[in-house]
Amino acid sequence: MAGELVLSNARIVLPDEVVLGSVVVRDGRIAEVSEGVARTGEDMNGDFIIPGLVELHTDHIETHYAPRPGVRWNPKAAVQAHDAQIAASGITTVFDALRCGMDDFADLTGDDMGKLADAIVQSSAAGTLRAEHFIHLRCEVSAPDCLDTFEAFRELPAIRMASLMDHAPGQRQFSSLEKYAEYYQKKLNLNDVEFRRFCAERVRQSEENSRSNRRAIAAASSGRNIVLASHDDATLAHVEEAIGDGVSVAEFPTTIEAALASREAGMAVLMGAPNLVRGGSHSGNVSARELAERGCLDILSSDYIPFSLLQAGFLVSELIDGVSLPQGIAMVTRNPARAAGLTDRGAIEAGMRADLVRVELGNGIPVVRCVYREGVRVA
Missing domain, CATH: 2.30.40.10 (Urease, subunit C, domain 1)
Incomplete structure (x- = not known):
């Protein structure tokens, strides 16, 4: 000091x-x-x-560890490169999001996530990082291996947050199948027949695994200083499910209805800073600006562009009547810190x-x- x-x-x-x-x-x-x-x-x-900015959900670290398909960088070097960009963006506390539950087509594996987690913990202990790093587990509850990966990680003291997410087609982030096809069919280079089979398998896995995995992760997180978030809620039923699971952060709600209901239930509503800076959601869902205008936006996250957090903190007060600069800055500092239980910053x-x-x-x-x-x- x-x-x-x-x-x-x-x-x-x-x-x-x-x-x-x-x-x-x-x-x-x-x-x-x-x-x-x-x-x-x-x-x-x-x-x-x-x-100093407080970032609750960024998976940006993956781009440093796996910069090209099939390429792996030294995990400690990847963490340092990520940390340097985070700090240069004004972020002094960061929750690095690591996947629990892998898609069949994913380039990364649970073993990769374990290497990154070890690198984060070891680098933090060695004092080689500029920002303070915690770990946020992105739990893809529809994946068959989600719970196994979560159990392998959950004893790490650095684990301070877990989000419950399901990216199966036809609901939540991808209620629009057209947007789902735009994202996945092109990304995976699938023809129409292959894409229909892909969607059917994702839906089957969701129906088979999501509810039981959500319950198990919620129960395992209770009393362990792990903040729970629900990801991409779209309906009142989704919000009711989140309430039952003990969720305190509504991450990226996709509709006004879900955002308002989450806030009414006492959850902090988190949206993407890129969404606000760009002027809308890349998935065609509700915009961060619209939620801010409705007084229903508490926290911003850089998600996939670290510098967007600082941009959005200043920009929101310029865009939205009634939002002062201190209130905009609070969305990227005080509010996320409080949501994560960090009362000292x-x-x-x-x-x-x-x-x-x-x-x-x-x-x-x-x-x-x-x-x-x-x-x-x-x-």
Whole structure:
């Protein structure tokens, strides 16, 4: 940890307002926030200081480990490359999403996921990573091997979140078979007959495995400090199922109906930052902007583009009437931290961890100038 650090003459994004002033950091914690121009400390020249971003669901790590079909990179080197991009995007806490349950056509295996999990844990222990890393298990509950993979991982202390997902055609993310075909038929280069067989098998696996796997994972997570998320809920029945499973985070709901019902049930609603930045869902589902306009958006996730998290945190207040900059920044800092049970970060307040990001706004795109984790500059 650092000794004392003073960041002065910054536009500081506090939980409820933006002030011009200074942040004093001692021994890795925020010691003081004061308003006004100062002559001491490191001059931020009016740039923004925001809390370090908290990312709950990114599977971006896979692109570093398997950059091409059939190619595997050294897992520790892959984790370091991923970590460098995460930190340079202003993310100081990240939940790396690893798959539990593999599709028949998947290039990656459960063994690959185990290697990545080991690399994350070992690299964190060795102090070679810039951000703090936890593990988020993406549980494809329709897959026959989902529960076996989950059981192999769940004793790791780094496992802090699990999402229950089912990507079978005709429901949830892919209620539109046309969109499903656009995504999978082209990706797998299947003719129409092969694609129909592929869909039938996915539906069969879902009907056979999903409910029992959801129940088993929910039960195994209870009391183990593992936050449960439900993925791509589309109907009231899906939300009722999530409530019964003890879910606290609604990840990427695909309809307004499901998002509103999830929020009413006390779940935090999480949507993709790429969805908000692009102006819509790539799957044709409800947009993050629409949920924000309805006051039903709590958390943003970078998903597959790390830098989109910072973009969206600033952009949402520009796009949506009634959403202030502190509220937009909270969607990528305080709100995800609270949803994950991390009460020591996500806001610039005395006593909180000094995870801080210096941001300059240039040409409408935020530019990360400095990133501090517990008062130590990491990017």
